[in-house]
Amino acid sequence: MPTFTYMTRCDGCGECVDICPSDIMHIDPVYRRSYNVEPNFCWECYSCVKACPQHAIDVRGFADFAPLGHSVRVLREEKMGTISWKIRYRDGRVKEFTFPIRTTPWGSIKPPSDYAAPDANALGSQMLAHEPTALGVEMLPTLPVLDKKEV
Amino acid sequence: MSQRSSKNIKFVDADILVIGGGFGGCGATYESRYWGRDLKIVLVEKANIERSGAVSHGLSAINCYMGMQWGENQPADFVRYARGDLMGLVREDLIFDIARHVDSTVHKFEEWGLPIMKDPKTGRYLREGKWQVMIHGESYKPIIAEAARKSASEVYNRIMVTHLLMDKTRPNRVAGALGFNVRDGQLHVFRAKAVIVAAGGASHVFRPRSVGEGAGKTWYAPWSSASAYGLVLRTGAKMIQMENRIVLARFKDGYGPVGAWSLLLKAQTTNAYGENYEAARLDEIKSLVGKYAETTPLPTCLRNHAMLQEVKAGNGPIYMQTQQVLDTKEKENTGWEDFLDMTVGQAVVWASQNIDPKEKPSELTTSEPYVMGSHATCSGAWASGPEDCAPADYQWGYNRMTTVEGLFGAGDTIGGSAHKFSSGSFTEGRIAGKSAVKYVRELAGNPPQVDEAQLTMLQQEIFKPLENFEIGRNEIVAGSVAPSYISPLQGLQRLEKIMDEYVGGISTFYMTSEPMLNRGLELLTMLKEDLDHIGAEDLHQLQRAWELHHRVWTAEAVLRHTLYRQETRWPGYYYRGDFPKLDDADWHAFTASQYDVKTGEWTMSKLPVHHIIE
Ligand SMILES: Cc1cc2nc3c(=O)[nH]c(=O)nc-3n(C[C@H](O)[C@H](O)[C@H](O)COP(=O)(O)OP(=O)(O)OC[C@H]3O[C@@H](n4cnc5c(N)ncnc54)[C@H](O)[C@@H]3O)c2cc1C
Numbered sequence A: 001m002p003t004f005t006y007m008t009r010c011d012g013c014g015e016c017v018d019i020c021p022s023d024i025m026h027i028d029p030v031y032r033r034s035y036n037v038e039p040n041f042c043w044e045c046y047s048c049v050k051a052c053p054q055h056a057i058d059v060r061g062f063a064d065f066a067p068l069g070h071s072v073r074v075l076r077e078e079k080m081g082t083i084s085w086k087i088r089y090r091d092g093r094v095k096e097f098t099f100p101i102r103t104t105p106w107g108s109i110k111p112p113s114d115y116a117a118p119d120a121n122a123l124g125s126q127m128l129a130h131e132p133t134a135l136g137v138e139m140l141p142t143l144p145v146l147d148k149k150e151v
Numbered sequence B: 001m002s003q004r005s006s007k008n009i010k011f012v013d014a015d016i017l018v019i020g021g022g023f024g025g026c027g028a029t030y031e032s033r034y035w036g037r038d039l040k041i042v043l044v045e046k047a048n049i050e051r052s053g054a055v056s057h058g059l060s061a062i063n064c065y066m067g068m069q070w071g072e073n074q075p076a077d078f079v080r081y082a083r084g085d086l087m088g089l090v091r092e093d094l095i096f097d098i099a100r101h102v103d104s105t106v107h108k109f110e111e112w113g114l115p116i117m118k119d120p121k122t123g124r125y126l127r128e129g130k131w132q133v134m135i136h137g138e139s140y141k142p143i144i145a146e147a148a149r150k151s152a153s154e155v156y157n158r159i160m161v162t163h164l165l166m167d168k169t170r171p172n173r174v175a176g177a178l179g180f181n182v183r184d185g186q187l188h189v190f191r192a193k194a195v196i197v198a199a200g201g202a203s204h205v206f207r208p209r210s211v212g213e214g215a216g217k218t219w220y221a222p223w224s225s226a227s228a229y230g231l232v233l234r235t236g237a238k239m240i241q242m243e244n245r246i247v248l249a250r251f252k253d254g255y256g257p258v259g260a261w262s263l264l265l266k267a268q269t270t271n272a273y274g275e276n277y278e279a280a281r282l283d284e285i286k287s288l289v290g291k292y293a294e295t296t297p298l299p300t301c302l303r304n305h306a307m308l309q310e311v312k313a314g315n316g317p318i319y320m321q322t323q324q325v326l327d328t329k330e331k332e333n334t335g336w337e338d339f340l341d342m343t344v345g346q347a348v349v350w351a352s353q354n355i356d357p358k359e360k361p362s363e364l365t366t367s368e369p370y371v372m373g374s375h376a377t378c379s380g381a382w383a384s385g386p387e388d389c390a391p392a393d394y395q396w397g398y399n400r401m402t403t404v405e406g407l408f409g410a411g412d413t414i415g416g417s418a419h420k421f422s423s424g425s426f427t428e429g430r431i432a433g434k435s436a437v438k439y440v441r442e443l444a445g446n447p448p449q450v451d452e453a454q455l456t457m458l459q460q461e462i463f464k465p466l467e468n469f470e471i472g473r474n475e476i477v478a479g480s481v482a483p484s485y486i487s488p489l490q491g492l493q494r495l496e497k498i499m500d501e502y503v504g505g506i507s508t509f510y511m512t513s514e515p516m517l518n519r520g521l522e523l524l525t526m527l528k529e530d531l532d533h534i535g536a537e538d539l540h541q542l543q544r545a546w547e548l549h550h551r552v553w554t555a556e557a558v559l560r561h562t563l564y565r566q567e568t569r570w571p572g573y574y575y576r577g578d579f580p581k582l583d584d585a586d587w588h589a590f591t592a593s594q595y596d597v598k599t600g601e602w603t604m605s606k607l608p609v610h611h612i613i614e
């Protein structure tokens, strides 16, 4: 596989197609459901799994080293700012974990153009946006200018 | 074919074109908007920037952070560390430049909403090691993508960039880029005053350890297709340290990273008999590399070397003794999150093989080699350094400009500046973005003009694999065996086999020699010829065809660099069987190459290493 789509859950919305960094989730023209067209170029990155609104995608470990019977499922809740994992072992043991994913509301990042425009002369300095304040120190560290003959 | 060819073209004009929306590209987009309020900044990406690149599933640590606000480390300390790890060979000016800015990047990430873990005792960021801080990083990429989206004038997702375009009258000046939309095949011609390439490093240049269905389970993402090098080197830009491929020690098959386990949780690495083999092999390492064996911490490559010797001696498997350190629920959470945030596949391996890290140790192994400029190695383009502190011969133009005018780079693209990782790649993007704004401002009405002859030629070339398939397919009944074309996957498998067997991959324990490299070059040259006969059955396969092109060109650079340097430079990354020892007096230099577009010749040379920090 390793990702595969449960036929009965998928409604063909295409979110997984839109997100896969490897361009391997495609919609089957006959069934109008998604499937992995190139399992050997899947990374198990779970981007499609996290994006699917129907929780229709699952992962089965790569056949060359993963015995059957396990599952690693995920629920990413953007509004709550959490991600939860449920790991089921081949022998039936289960482990569950929840971790935070973001501390600010989605969409709240201030674009660079919302800050006061920098002085034109500053373009010639070594300072980057929001520096030196954002560095947490008063001055950008520098090195002595090298004697050109020395090098 | 007409809907996929020259007639269906979209022209996009930009002041600054950023190619690749990973960490370098997002940084470049953010910073160029900060300085260039009125400029048209276009970001083009082959996937969707929301989850593209090496950080698609997230990361569990930021590996480059000084902590200057707490007096933890200074940029000069970081240069010493990176130089030690690469056994003396780094561009100290570039590394210093990243290190002095990287804290402002990380503080911005936190402000944007990235959860950075804190040490409850000190209130500072929780350190994994001297340079790393721990994060809850599952959404690392979507967060920085949001910042980049808000900075770009336009973002083009799902455009596979295949070539850079050059200026009509000045052959050493970039004028834009060319690519096609992987969904509808529309050709996109980007005309730009400055171009920043941040298209990432390379997996799948060497044969991976996994086979069959698992072939895509590599450490660096399978979509890291060497475009950073494949695009840049074909313009004639000077490249350095392409022989500096990286081999990583990782949890076997899942490729789970070992950093948090050894540095934070303090788990021991042992051989099968529970022995600390690294310490036991120190004298032997010293006889091979001399003073470099005394560097603390021991260079990454030398630690690989110790592991390889141990496996060859029959003392494997190598184990991480995870069970010895997971004594609290908190530690168990940390250990698991390390993977679930960054390499979920490791959790899949454990669940499927009934390995509970609380009870049993886990196997470690060395990976196949990768080509990249942002991790613990530094392959990539030779770039002009920071104006205030780069030595004179490291400075010919704007900061982070390659030897091609108007062509900038960041992250994996730029050579010589190892150990940037995610935060450093974003920071280098910021440096390049600001420089590009300055360059565009100073062009003053002298913008480049796309060379139409080059454009016409490339338009035909880009879609040729579709034609090859359509014509060749008629010769056969069914199946994948055809006399006149090979598929992108078949081509990739040939590349991996050549590189693995002749250029020092896993099957030879990373060993190669001049006769092997020469034979490899012969076979690689034939593969390059066969690239004209790749058959792509659809646009998805057309993307794979161009990824293969970029990988093959990159592979050639790796091979030529390895052949040129007659010594074993970093034992544990690769070995020259005909020159097993390090010869520091003669070889304390960068290896450079330059491809001549007109003649098809490669020129190899050495460039001096300047130590600007004691
Ligand atoms: C498993 C793993 C674990 C890691 N762990 C850590 C860690 O803990 N901490 C840390 O700081 N760093 C870590 N790193 C390293 C970090 O991810 C990289 O150093 C960083 O992402 C490099 O940035 P980049 O911009 O050069 O490349 P990328 O972020 O890979 O971006 C390249 C972009 O270019 C796009 N692209 C490629 N080719 C083309 C083309 N032809 N046309 C258009 N677009 C294209 C890609 O889709 C991608 O979006 C890890 C990496 C991996 C893979």
Ligand code: SF4
Pocket: A005, A009, A010, A011, A012, A013, A014, A015, A016, A017, A033, A034, A051, A052, A053, A054, A055, A056, A057
């Ligand atoms: S995102 Fe889910 S529901 Fe939508 S096409 Fe993909 S698998 Fe089907």
Ligand code: SF4
Pocket: A003, A019, A020, A021, A022, A023, A024, A025, A036, A041, A042, A043, A044, A045, A046, A047, A048, A049
């Ligand atoms: S797991 Fe990642 S690579 Fe695999 S199909 Fe899903 S998005 Fe694509």
